[in-house]
Amino acid sequence: AQSVTQLDSQVPVFEEAPVELRCNYSSSVSVYLFWYVQYPNQGLQLLLKYLSGSTLVKGINGFEAEFNKSQTSFHLRKPSVHISDTAEYFCAVISFQKLVFGTGTRLLVSP
Amino acid sequence: EAGVTQFPSHSVIEKGQTVTLRCDPISGHDNLYWYRRVMGKEIKFLLHFVKESKQDESGMPNNRFLAERTGGTYSTLKVQPAELEDSGVYFCASSRSGGVITETQYFGPGTRLLVL
Numbered sequence: 034a035q036s037v038t039q040l041d042s043q044v045p046v047f048e049e050a051p052v053e054l055r056c057n058y059s060s061s062v063s064v065y066l067f068w069y070v071q072y073p074n075q076g077l078q079l080l081l082k083y084l085s086g087s088t089l090v091k092g093i094n095g096f097e098a099e100f101n102k103s104q105t106s107f108h109l110r111k112p113s114v115h116i117s118d119t120a121e122y123f124c125a126v127i128s129f130q131k132l133v134f135g136t137g138t139r140l141l142v143s144p
Numbered sequence: 145e146a147g148v149t150q151f152p153s154h155s156v157i158e159k160g161q162t163v164t165l166r167c168d169p170i171s172g173h174d175n176l177y178w179y180r181r182v183m184g185k186e187i188k189f190l191l192h193f194v195k196e197s198k199q200d201e202s203g204m205p206n207n208r209f210l211a212e213r214t215g216g217t218y219s220t221l222k223v224q225p226a227e228l229e230d231s232g233v234y235f236c237a238s239s240r241s242g243g244v245i246t247e248t249q250y251f252g253p254g255t256r257l258l259v260l
Contacts, residue, residue, distance in 0.1 A: 132189065
């Protein structure tokens with residue numbers, strides 16, 4: 034079965050600094066990867082997804098992720114974070130039409 | 145277009161009681177999913193409906209959980225009787241029709257269930 038690993042449970046960062054949230058997936062022939070975000074007291078919102086094609090995927094709110102097959106990674110990046118980016122971020126993979134999530138990474142942006 | 149809605153937003157019940165969670169998917173979405181996040185752990189799949197049929201219920205923890213989707217519209221998830229370990233956030237998601245496995249799943253805000 035497919036799986037993803039998010040090694041960082043929490044990432045503190047200062048406003049306007051760059052950030053990278055790490056995600057590694059279990060190797061498979063075909064893999065479809067997603068990043069979701071959960072803002073406080075809200076549901077999960079899709080940030081971006083990789084299905085095929087270009088390995089650099091751009092999402093909403095200035096986020097992007099790079100699919101790296103050799104390193105089985107799909108790290109999420111943003112060059113300059115805002116206070117409003119404080120949220121929990123989930124990496125996920127599709128397995129038999131259901132999402133398999135990582136344990137989540139809390140991004141804490143401080144002034 | 146209205147998003148996925150869930151009711152109630154919070155529920156606090158005692159062990160042994162029954163609770164029913166409701167999910168209204170985005171109109172026209174044939175696929176409906178239930179997921180659960182127990183505190184401190186990952187979000188886990190419970191089951192998947194295609195219209196009114198259960199496509200995959202491999203994630204249902206035990207027979208105390210019963211999910212229905214009468215008429216292929218809204219869905220309910222009943223826990224009877226509730227146990228302490230059922231506490232967590234229950235998410236519902238929906239996606240459009242077809243067998244496209246990469247179709248985006250849109251999530252509701254979740255129901256926070258606390259069993260005392």
